[in-house]
Amino acid sequence: VSRRFYWLILQVGAVVAGIVAGVWLFNTVSL
Amino acid sequence: MAQSSGEGRGSIIVDSVAIFVSLVGVAAAMTLVYLSMRAVMNVGGFCAEGGPYQIATHCPKGTAGFMLGGIWGGLIFAALYVWRTIKARIGSFVGLLWPALFLSLGWNFLDFAIHPPEGQGLVGGWLVCAVLFFIMGGAPLVPALLGIVRWLRGGPPRLPLAMAGLAGAGGALKTAFSTLRQLKGMQRDVLAGTWMLPGSPGGTPAGGIFSMPPVSPGTGTMSSAELVAQLERLDALHRSGALDDAQFEAAKRSLLGTGGGT
Numbered sequence: 001v002s003r004r005f006y007w008l009i010l011q012v013g014a015v016v017a018g019i020v021a022g023v024w025l026f027n028t029v030s031l
Numbered sequence: 032m033a034q035s036s037g038e039g040r041g042s043i044i045v046d047s048v049a050i051f052v053s054l055v056g057v058a059a060a061m062t063l064v065y066l067s068m069r070a071v072m073n074v075g076g077f078c079a080e081g082g083p084y085q086i087a088t089h090c091p092k093g094t095a096g097f098m099l100g101g102i103w104g105g106l107i108f109a110a111l112y113v114w115r116t117i118k119a120r121i122g123s124f125v126g127l128l129w130p131a132l133f134l135s136l137g138w139n140f141l142d143f144a145i146h147p148p149e150g151q152g153l154v155g156g157w158l159v160c161a162v163l164f165f166i167m168g169g170a171p172l173v174p175a176l177l178g179i180v181r182w183l184r185g186g187p188p189r190l191p192l193a194m195a196g197l198a199g200a201g202g203a204l205k206t207a208f209s210t211l212r213q214l215k216g217m218q219r220d221v222l223a224g225t226w227m228l229p230g231s232p233g234g235t236p237a238g239g240i241f242s243m244p245p246v247s248p249g250t251g252t253m254s255s256a257e258l259v260a261q262l263e264r265l266d267a268l269h270r271s272g273a274l275d276d277a278q279f280e281a282a283k284r285s286l287l288g289t290g291g292g293t
Contacts, residue, residue: 018058
C-alpha cells in the first residue's frame with residue numbers, strides 16, 4: 001500500500017508542478 | 032516493471048522521472064489551453080493570426096502558439112504518460128484527463144457566459160457550450176475516480192476504454208518505428224554490400240538483386256571506374272571468406288562479361 005501512495009503523491013505533485021509551470025509560462029510570454 | 036521484485040531501484044527511479052515529467056507536461060499543456068481560451072474569450076471569443084486576410088481582432092500575445100502547442104504537446108505527453116504508467120504497472124490519473132479538460136473548459140464557457148467581457152447580458156451560445164462540456168466531462172469523472180480509489184485499496188490498475196485505445200496506438204507506433212529502424216539498417220547493409228538474407232548458409236551474402244547492381248547484358252553502361260569498384264568489392268568479399276572461390280570466379284566472369292565489353 002505504501003508503494004501505491006508513493007505513486008499517488010508523485011502524480012499529484014506532477015499535476016501541481018505542471019499547473020504552476022503552465023501559469024508561469026503563460027504569464028511570462030503573454031504579459 | 033517497478034512492482035516486480037526482480038527489478039532494482041534504478042527501474043523505479045527511471046519510471047518515477049518519466050511519469051513525473053510526462054504528467055508535468057500534460058498538466059502544463061492543459062493549463063496553457065485553459066488560460067489561452069480565457070484570454071481569447073476576453074477579446075470576444077474570436078481572433079486570428081497570420082494568413083493573407085485583414086484581421087479584425089488579433090489574438091492576445093502568445094495564445095495562438097499556446098493553443099496549438101498545448102493541444103499537440105498535451106496529446107504527446109499524455110501518450111508518453113499512459114505508456115510509462117502501463118509499463119510501471121501503476122494506477123494513473125489517465126481517466127481524469129478527459130474530465131479535467133472538459134470540465135475546465137466548460138467552466139470557462141460558464142464563467143464567460145455569465146460575465147461576458149463586454150458587459151452584455153447572459154451569452155446563450157456559451158451557456159449551451161458550458162452545459163455540453165459539463166456533461167461530456169462529468170460523465171466519466173465518477174468511474175475514473177472510483178478506479179483510482181480501487182487501485183489505492185489494492186485493486187489492479189485499470190485503463191478506461193478510450194485510454195486503452197490510446198495505449199494501443201502508442202504500441203503500434205513503437206512497432207512501426209522499430210520496423211523502420213530495421214529497414215534503414217537493411218538499406219545501409221545493402222548499399223555497403225554486406226546485406227545477408229536471414230538464415231543464408233555460412234554467412235554468404237544474399238544473391239539476387241541486392242548483391243550486384245542490376246546491369247543488363249549488352250548495354251555496356253557501367254563505367255570503368257564503376258567496374259573497378261565492383262571488382263574491388265568482390266575481391267574484398269572473397270578475401271573475407273564471404274564468397275568461396277567458385278562464387279568469386281562466377282561473379283567476376285559475370286561482371287567482366289557484362290561491363291568489360293570483352
